[in-house]
Amino acid sequence: MPGGTGNTWDWATAAALAPHHPFALAGGLTAANLPEAVRASQAAGLDASSSLETAPGIKNPDAIRAFLEAAAALPPPPASFVWKGNS
Template structure:
């Protein structure tokens, strides 16, 4: 059975990145608001990019344990469609922000072992979407965008009551295998379309989009 694979291109920092992502069929484009990231933007720069995104492509703000004032400043400046929480936000915080800002919330959860899966179930009760990412190493400066994959067998055949996104170390080269093994219908890529941390490449973006279209035509191994 064929399925469309929705792609979120995250960590875009330049107009060319946005246009390449849109050309590649992006369902979502992500802007990072986290100072430690090489992909971080200030609200003014993000606004300029967001205004170039055509209707039908969701604009996502990635934040990490942002306080209320920071979130207010971002949302006042940037026309956004979704919040992505990529830190240690609790389920209560997720629910609070969803109610306060009246935007859908995607919560990222790091996975390295079976013990990490329970958190996905908890956040799926309060978030609009969950992003299943590779858990960063303990000494990592970034909670995501590290180019690491996790053992996809851990989530093979698993489903949650909300839409979910597969992330972590995805590239045009391994996307088909990842989709077959997990049954993912949405995927997120950042470092996998870069030539250096924070430097997106239009050719890699287009190749990933093409790989996503091809992966949607291949039956997965989870019986879906």
């Protein structure tokens, strides 16, 4: 799927990667769906952009604030997901 679509997808399909290849999840992430997206995918990181805009290229401060608050409320990723540099 090309980036920047703002479309969600079946996040659970990525969960098998998580134990061996920590990844950042992207695709239609919002404050409302963030807990389910992280739970289903087991992502170590998050990437959001177009879902935080009121129009293409125009960021919505309220959406950004809500997204960051939702992200801060998530449990931390397992220690095995912590970046250890190039290895």
